[in-house]
Amino acid sequence: MQASPFRFSGLSVALFALVAFPALAEPLTIDGSGVSRDVHCAGDAVEIHGEGNTIKLTGTCASVTVSGIEQTVDIQQAGKLDISGSGHKVTAAASGLILYGDKSTVTATIGGEADAVVDISGGDHVVDLALQQATRLDVQGVSQQVTWAPVANTPEPRISISGADNKVERKK
Template sequence: MLLRLPVITAAMLAVISLAHAADDELTIQGIGISRDIDCQGKNVGVYGAENEIALTGQCRTITVHGSKHKVSFEQGQTLSVSGSDNVVNGGRANDVVVSVAKNIVTTTLEAGEEPGKLKATGANNKITLVLSGPSRLDVGGVEQVVEWSKADGAPNPEVRSSGALNSIKRKK
């Protein structure tokens, strides 16, 4: 049995490696991590607290979950920010989801085959958008602040609002 242990261990490591290779999320998890990361077309997840992450290149889904993260990005299909007191500044995203409380998100909302979409829930989030094409803003929750401006030729957004004390305004 002892002779088989190295073989079993090697087989288990190979399975773990294959499972990890199939997983195309670049994961940053912890507290106080500072990194620059090239997305290489992959999903990226930032979890924990107080991480400072700069994402370069084309990302698929960018997930920021936790508290007090500072994240910048160049391009993402989907940006999902949840937790509290996160600051996310970006280039362009097709879909943006912001939830929970006191997050600050700044990005260009880009249309693809479908209009660019914002979905905001929770309370006291501040979202600043540049709309580069057709877009839909769906804002719920309490005391959300959404400011938007348009790139040349972009139409006004379709706006849906629910909740209380939300502000959705064109940036002056």
């Protein structure tokens, strides 16, 4: 019987799998109530869940998810920022923002990605945006208060508003 030129040992297969299919990194998860932490992101995704946590993220995070109730989060730099729940206070620089739930206050500088998207839904959010690039701003829901200002020569955002009693204004 002639040996096949495509014969692999068990070790060869295992090494090939490690090289060809790298493991996806799990996000750093912070979960609890009343947790206070400073965390350095080294390109990691971060998820913050719970109630009443105070978190400071330094460095650049791949993405940040904030959920729960009354989280206070300061983010130096993130890719996508996804916020849900109620009563959060978030300050961030991010390439995009998705905000839903109610009664959160967000101050964000949006930049770093071609045609950034800011999507706000739910109710009673207060959002203050500094726009560093072309941005699509979608505001839905009820009683949203959104202010925005361009940075340098950034074009005005493309704004879509639906719902009731929403206010979207350029800062003076």
